[in-house]
Amino acid sequence: AQSVAQPEDQVNVAEGNPLTVKCTYSVSGNPYLFWYVQYPNRGLQFLLKYITGDNLVKGSYGFEAEFNKSQTSFHLKKPSALVSDSALYFCAVRDPNSGNTPLVFGKGTRLSVIA
């Protein structure tokens, strides 16, 4: 069965500093990996995905993530955090070789960027 772990409930970072939100996954085959962001009282907004190809993927709002197969990780990064990046971030995984299995989400990490 596929699963996602986000080991940090909360990440605090000062504005202008680099940020990292951690994610590790478990699937039987090669994963499809995603990051979504949720602002207060809003839905889940897609940030970026890894399907195949370059391990470093770039997404919306200056975010990027690196797929590391040996460490089964897909950490979200941004070189310089903004206060407006403060939100709840979800990592998600899908095993494309398991039929129409649904996207499985991590429990989320709350990012707080302090001015």
Next chain:
Amino acid sequence: EPEVTQTPSHQVTQMGQEVILRCVPISNHLYFYWYRQILGQKVEFLVSFYNNEISEKSEIFDDQFSVERPDGSNFTLKIRSTKLEDSAMYFCASLAGGKPPLHFGNGTRLTVT
């Protein structure tokens, strides 16, 4: 950019009542999903729907839940007899021809009193 839209944004109901949550997926999408998020907790899969039938459902999606695509545009989630623990944010999502990512609506906050 096309969006998934959900109505209402907030629904309050009494325990034991039936509720219907409505979603209009993106028009050319073929796969449809319902997820829920209990306040402050993880996003949980409920059900997926393709070709006018359920393709997968979780253990949360018991006999009290049903889904329907009545008219080719709307995708509804019905809870037959709500319980207090059904209080959550319910998200609809759709997918184009199996190609990720999932596109989510803004959710319906269901409060059962």
